[in-house]
Amino acid sequence: MKIVGLTGGIGSGKTTVAKMFKDLGVPIYIADDEAKKLMNESPVLRDEIIQLFGDSAYLNEGLNRPFIANIIFRDKTYLDKMNAIVHPKVSEHFDKWVLKQKAPYVIKEVAILFENGGHQSCDFVISVTAPKDLKIKRLLNRDDTTIEKIENIMKNQWSDEEKIKLSDFVVFNTVLEETYTQVLKIHKEILGNLKF
Numbered sequence: 001m002k003i004v005g006l007t008g009g010i011g012s013g014k015t016t017v018a019k020m021f022k023d024l025g026v027p028i029y030i031a032d033d034e035a036k037k038l039m040n041e042s043p044v045l046r047d048e049i050i051q052l053f054g055d056s057a058y059l060n061e062g063l064n065r066p067f068i069a070n071i072i073f074r075d076k077t078y079l080d081k082m083n084a085i086v087h088p089k090v091s092e093h094f095d096k097w098v099l100k101q102k103a104p105y106v107i108k109e110v111a112i113l114f115e116n117g118g119h120q121s122c123d124f125v126i127s128v129t130a131p132k133d134l135k136i137k138r139l140l141n142r143d144d145t146t147i148e149k150i151e152n153i154m155k156n157q158w159s160d161e162e163k164i165k166l167s168d169f170v171v172f173n174t175v176l177e178e179t180y181t182q183v184l185k186i187h188k189e190i191l192g193n194l195k196f
């Protein structure tokens with residue numbers, strides 16, 4: 001079973017691209033979603049997060065995401081501590097998930113991959129990219145957010161240029177139909193590579 005990392009900056013279109021691979025029959029692991037489930041369901045993670053941020057880290061309905069986002073994307077010390085708590089648990093969960101999949105390859109969609117060395121455990125890496133103004137426009141449309149919040153997150157991620165240098169494939173996600181054509185080509189190339 002080969003592991004393909006799918007990454008990209010905030011709003012680049014990772015989930016959109018991941019869904020295209022899913023439609024081609026590739027098992028998809030969305031690290032962001034699984035991390036949130038784990039943070040809500042694992043008592044160990046919950047305790048560690050409360051120790052770091054205090055009781056306000058959780059509300060009745062679960063993780064207090066705006067509260068945590070407001071801290072970690074403004075203060076890298078907290079971001080690093082949060083990553084150190086959450087990322088190993090997500091990796092463990094992913095490793096168990098992989099064992100249950102039956103396909104030539106799986107995709108792990110993850111916002112933070114190169115930043116924490118996660119690319120080293122991938123057989124291939126795909127980076128999704130789009131112009132910065134387009135990413136911001138899409139995020140303002142999708143979320144109740146601000147340009148300031150988006151830029152704070154961008155500052156905590158590698159630039160597209162740095163990611164592209166280390167990637168095996170790049171998806172330029174501007175026009176959806178063209179994105180799909182690129183996805184199809186990459187899918188065929190990965191499958192072709194696996195035969196040898």
Ligand SMILES: CC(C)(COP(=O)(O)OP(=O)(O)OC[C@H]1O[C@@H](n2cnc3c(N)ncnc32)[C@H](O)[C@@H]1O)[C@@H](O)C(=O)NCCC(=O)NCCS
Pocket residue numbers: 009010011031032035063064065066068069072079082083086087090110111112153156157
């Ligand atoms: C801060 C949290 C609660 C905010 O949740 P919320 O639903 O509001 O936003 P979402 O998860 O969609 O994140 C928004 C964007 O922030 C970026 N982002 C998320 N985590 C990180 C991080 N650790 N470092 C840099 N950017 C990040 C991503 O581009 C993401 O698309 C959440 O992002 C979080 O818990 N992040 C830390 C844990 C983590 O690294 N998760 C990523 C998967 S392993």
Ligand SMILES: Nc1ncnc2c1ncn2[C@@H]1O[C@H](COP(=O)(O)OP(=O)(O)OP(=O)(O)O)[C@@H](O)[C@H]1O
Pocket residue numbers: 008009010011012013014015016017032111138139142173174175176179
């Ligand atoms: N090619 C495209 N054309 C038009 N809209 C798009 C395109 N790609 C993505 N979008 C829209 O832009 C928004 C962001 O895309 P998506 O959620 O896939 O990005 P993401 O990289 O997964 O985001 P995040 O970093 O926040 O997790 C979504 O509302 C999505 O529907």
